[in-house]
Amino acid sequence: MGSRWTFDGHIAGIGTTSGLRAVVGIWQDSPFGSFSDVMVQQPSGHRLLLAPTPEVAGFIAATYSFDEVRVVDVAALLAGHRLTVDAGPLEIRAVTGARTRLGSVLQAVPRRLAVHPRWLAAVNPLAALAAPGARTYGTAGSGRAEFYGVTDLHHVTSAVVTWEGANAGTLSPIRPAVTFGFSSVPPRPSVARVRTTVVEA
Template identity: 40%
Template sequence: MRHRMEGIIAACGFASGHRVVVGHWARSPVGPMSDVMWADPDGARTLFAPTHAVAAFVTAVYDFDRVEVGALDVSGDERGVEVSIRDGARTVHMGAGPGWHIPPSRRPAALTRWVEAPIARALMGVHTYGVTPRGVREWYQATTWRPVTSARATLAGRDLGVRAAVDPPCRFGFSEPPPRPSITAVRPLLEDPSGRLDRILAERRD
């Protein structure tokens, strides 16, 4: 079974070496949701999820060293996002400037794999099709891209520095966000040939 998502991915690095990828989804297999993938300067990868259902879904697709389930507040849209994790223990702000629309908004998966993929690699250094560490096939269909023009993040009250490239790679999945901090409106499509993802989602609905 193929599962559709629709929302935004906001990604930014900071001078301290922290890299943050925020997913804010109006549509997902577990309903509207948000998640934050956080890579520390030493490479440790943490998923912050608001519920166990969201954590189970995301970890069925991507790899992490740590998973934390708890208070997570994400608001915004493709023009900017605000994040508070554990009532302000970690905060993130990203604001985006004008970007460009990527038509058409709805297109076949084969077009994303065979036509968009080489263009995206050449222009943005990103992969729009691949297989995640958990064996899930994924198509990233971006509809709007905007550069991040303002960003700030804190950890336990400490400022993490000015915005920087999302580099080195975060290693959450087969693809990395663009090195340039950005907010992208995107419609991912997921399919697990093994059926494992389908079973996890079915258990969560029971």
């Protein structure tokens, strides 16, 4: 086994009626310190990474697939039930609801087990049934493998999303699924507590 990188924080998935879909990573602890990034898939299918530094952009772009990468100021804050994101052309103001039923089930699994790569590889088939499009384990770019350990989940109940100053439409399911990597976020907009582990063979 080669290098290993661990990212601890939250992932928010947002869909809009215009077809714009965004996946926001809010990382409290990572090899790059605390940072946020946004993966955007436009209605045309164009995949764009918005990252705060060239170093972060290089790592993410080597792990996932994008048509365009931009280094911009990215500010994302999850406080209570409110999510705010300002990332170059993208602005999100969202509200989350109570913990979901799946979130309660996830919380029942001891965290040390729930984020362990072996456990995540074993439960991967079940993850696809619980949240269509989502996976807990798969191969990534640059000969890497990736593990998603989700330990909590809250639905997004409302959101105002603008792209380049224009309203992107009302909150909507994330359909079609995003195609940055082997896994999408759940179809229903949500915020997940997650530990992501990337390993290099």
